Amino acid sequence: xxxxxxxxxxxxxxxxxxxxxxxxxxxxxxxxxxxxxxxxxxxxxxxxxxxxxxxxxxxxxxxxxxxxxxxxxxxxxxxxxxxxxxxxxxxxxxxxxxxxxxxxxxxxxxxxxxxxxxxxxxxxxxxxxxxxxxxxxxxxxxxxxxxxxxxxxxxxxxxxxxxxxxxxxxxxxxxxxxxxxxxxxxxxxxxxxxxxxxxxxxxxxxxxxxxxxxxxxxxxxxxxxxxxxxxxxxxxxxxxxxxxxxxxxxxxxxxxxxxx
Amino acid sequence: xxxxxxxxxxxxxxxxxxxxxxxxxxxxxxxxxxxxxxxxxxxxxxxxxxxxxxxxxxxxxxxxxxxxxxxxxxxxxxxxxxxxxxxxxxxxxxxxxxxxxxxxxxxxxxxxxxxxxxxxxxxxxxxxxxxxxxxxxxxxxxxxxxxxxxxxxxxxxxxxxxxxxxxxxxxxxxxxxxxxxxxxxxxxxxxxxxxxxxxxxxxxxxxxxxxxxxxxxxxxxxxxxxxxxxxxxxxxxxxxxxxxxxxxxxxxxxxxxxxx
DNA sequence: CGACATTTTGAACCTGTTCAAAAACAGTGG
DNA sequence: CCACTGTTTTTGAACAGGTTCAAAATGTCG
Numbered sequence: 150x151x152x153x154x155x156x157x158x159x160x161x162x163x164x165x166x167x168x169x170x171x172x173x174x175x176x177x178x179x180x181x182x183x184x185x186x187x188x189x190x191x192x193x194x195x196x197x198x199x200x201x202x203x204x205x206x207x208x209x210x211x212x213x214x215x216x217x218x219x220x221x222x223x224x225x226x227x228x229x230x231x232x233x234x235x236x237x238x239x240x241x242x243x244x245x246x247x248x249x250x251x252x253x254x255x256x257x258x259x260x261x262x263x264x265x266x267x268x269x270x271x272x273x274x275x276x277x278x279x280x281x282x283x284x285x286x287x288x289x290x291x292x293x294x295x296x297x298x299x300x301x302x303x304x305x306x307x308x309x310x311x312x313x314x315x316x317x318x319x320x321x322x323x324x325x326x327x328x329x330x331x332x333x334x335x336x337x338x339x340x341x342x343x344x345x346x347x348x349x350x351x352x353x354x355x356x357x358x359x360x361x362x363x364x365x366x367x368x369x370x371x372x373x374x375x376x377x378x379x380x381x382x383x384x385x386x387x388x389x390x391x392x393x394x395x396x397x398x399x400x401x402x403x404x405x406x407x408x409x
Numbered sequence: 410x411x412x413x414x415x416x417x418x419x420x421x422x423x424x425x426x427x428x429x430x431x432x433x434x435x436x437x438x439x440x441x442x443x444x445x446x447x448x449x450x451x452x453x454x455x456x457x458x459x460x461x462x463x464x465x466x467x468x469x470x471x472x473x474x475x476x477x478x479x480x481x482x483x484x485x486x487x488x489x490x491x492x493x494x495x496x497x498x499x500x501x502x503x504x505x506x507x508x509x510x511x512x513x514x515x516x517x518x519x520x521x522x523x524x525x526x527x528x529x530x531x532x533x534x535x536x537x538x539x540x541x542x543x544x545x546x547x548x549x550x551x552x553x554x555x556x557x558x559x560x561x562x563x564x565x566x567x568x569x570x571x572x573x574x575x576x577x578x579x580x581x582x583x584x585x586x587x588x589x590x591x592x593x594x595x596x597x598x599x600x601x602x603x604x605x606x607x608x609x610x611x612x613x614x615x616x617x618x619x620x621x622x623x624x625x626x627x628x629x630x631x632x633x634x635x636x637x638x639x640x641x642x643x644x645x646x647x648x649x650x651x652x653x654x655x656x657x658x659x660x661x662x663x664x665x666x667x668x669x
Numbered sequence: 670c671g672a673c674a675t676t677t678t679g680a681a682c683c684t685g686t687t688c689a690a691a692a693a694c695a696g697t698g699g
Numbered sequence: 700c701c702a703c704t705g706t707t708t709t710t711g712a713a714c715a716g717g718t719t720c721a722a723a724a725t726g727t728c729g
Contacts, residue, residue, distance in 0.1 A: 241576045241577070241579075241580055243580065243665075243668060244665075245665040245668035246668045247580065247584050247585075247667070247668040248580075248584075249576075249579055249580040249583045249584050251576050251579050262568075262569055262572055263569060263572055263573050263576065264569070265565050265566055265568075265569035266566050266567075266569035266570040266572075266573055267570075267573075271573045271576065272576060291558065291561060291562065291565070294561075295555060295558060295561065298551065298555060301551060301554075301555065301561075302551065305525050305551070305568070306525055306526050307526075308522075308525075308565070308568040308569070308572070309522055309523060309524070309525035309526035309568070310526040310527075311572055312522055312523055312526075312568070312571055312572060312575065313523050313526055313527075313531045315572065315575040315576075315578075315579065316501045316509075316511050316523065316531065316532060316575075317501070318575075318579055319501075319509055319511050319575065319578055319579065319582060320501055320503065320507065320508075320509040322579060322582035322583055322626060323509045323582055323623065323624075323625075323626035324507050324508075324509050324623075324626070325507075326684075326685090327684075327685065357706090357707065357708090358707075358708065358709095359707085363583065363584075364583075365583075366582060366583035366584070367685075367686095368685075368686060368687080369707085369708080370685090370686075370687085370708090370709085370710085371684090371685055371686075372708095373707095373708060373709055373710080374685090374709080374710075375685095377709075377710085389693080389694075389707095389708080405503075405504075405505040407507070408503060408505035408506045408507040586716075586717090587716075587717070617674090617675065617676090618675075618676065618677095619675085627717075627718095628717075628718060628719080629675085629676080630676090630677080630678085630717090630718075630719080631716090631717055631718075632676095633675095633676055633677055633678080634677080634678075634717090636677095637677075637678085649675090649676080649725085649726075
């Protein structure tokens with residue numbers, strides 16, 4: 150299971166770091182069928198035979214160092230990326246210098262769907278810590294899913310879920326107050342970590358207050374203040390980037406408080 | 410399916426109003442290949458032959474009366490809907506009574522993608538005026554696109570574009586001020602209408618100030634006040650629901666003003 | 670025409686922002 | 700390992716944009 154914890158920098162170390170642009174991992178190809186994220190990632194629901202087809206599809210792995218971009222707005226779209234290790238943020242930005250974090254992605258999640266529409270990526274994907282992704286060439290995925298209805302359906306489901314996830318963010322941005330946004334954010338994060346075998350009581354925030362603020366439509370000062378308030382009220386315990394969930398039900402209640 | 414609808418429409422005229430649930434239009438099937446929206450809708454980029462396959466796919470039409478639901482949150486997902494006529498809003502709502510308009514859809518646009526993920530619709534789609542849609546059974550679309558790579562790609566593109574559109578809304582909700590939001594909203598609407606052959610100088614808002622407010626994360630009073638302000642400043646001319654764009658470049662400037 | 674919904678406008682209020690400064694932390698090089 | 704520098708976080712105080720509450724005006728539909 151992905152060592153989300155720790156500076157893992159050393160483990161992502163043995164890569165051929167001399168590759169000019171996309172450092173591909175030298176290590177033996179680990180197939181989807183062997184991956185411990187297969188229950189969360191693309192292969193969900195595939196039969197063993199179908200999974201073999203998928204193995205052939207995942208061309209390579211790629212390491213992305215903390216702070217580096219997996220892709221950037223405007224880059225030609227060729228592949229989707231399944232995160233094996235690490236955390237990413239995606240963000241959109243406008244010509245006039247506005248930007249907005251559109252999501253944080255962790256192991257087992259897919260990034261790059263934004264590029265299918267125009268053939269160019271519409272956002273940046275940046276590694277918040279040293280990371281590793283599986284490269285899935287879209288053209289091949291399209292071919293294979295042409296023959297594998299199960300895969301096609303699953304892929305559609307993934308895209309649809311991304312749309313629905315974004316609906317949720319719109320709800321949050323459009324109708325929640327700062328405390329509610331933070332509560333929702335933390336609960337969501339913990340829940341996703343839990344699905345990956347991590348504690349449901351603790352999260353290490355891989356992103357800065359400013360990045361959280363951008364995602365939640367708040368200023369970093371507000372994020373900081375609001376976390377402090379949630380701590381004062383006894384819902385959480387904040388120690389820098391380590392957040393302990395003291396009262397999850399209470400947090401859920403906070404999240405729903407503003408609605409009537 | 411839903412036809413939450415009503416005393417199934419009289420004005421949607423010549424439909425077999427005895428249909429139990431979904432009033433299907435009796436009139437002769439008008440194929441995609443004949444539709445004047447084909448350059449905007451699903452068929453985009455299909456060859457004449459491929460278009461014939463698509464014709465076979467579109468099972469029926471359905472009329473939806475103003476105020477009625479095309480589908481509702483929780484309804485079983487079976488089909489996508491291509492809007493032939495009229496305007497819809499989609500909205501999500503939470504158990505605790507919050508809701509948020511996630512988009513306004515007009516002729517040539519597709520609704521229902523939210524349902525693919527779970528097999529149930531994740532939002533409501535409501536007609537803002539009497540409307541008519543083409544019903545596209547998802548199972549058949551999946552089958553056909555299995556054999557028509559072009560269609561598959563195009564469908565992927567549509568979903569991806571929806572994701573990117575929502576990124577834009579997140580940017581708006583997360584980082585724009587009221588005046589900027591309204592400017593962006595109006596410009597976007599006008600632009601879409603223009604692509605359908607309508608004036609780029611005038612729009613009739615099919616939705617209330619409250620609905621606009623929900624979409625833009627503002628209260629209806631703020632929407633009203635802000636429209637008045639934009640009018641005072643000479644960018645637009647507001648007469649109830651009719652908005653005339655007096656100075657489009659100015660509006661664009663307003664939209665970008667807040668960014669630095 | 671009358672009942673109801675929508676829109677506009679005003680005034681007080683509140684939440685989150687802005688500006689500012691100090692504290693805590695992380696990474697670098699000696 | 701420690702000192703040093705730059706970044707991130709916290710907290711305070713004044714401010715501003717949008718909300719809330721309220722009432723009047725305008726529209727819409729039966």
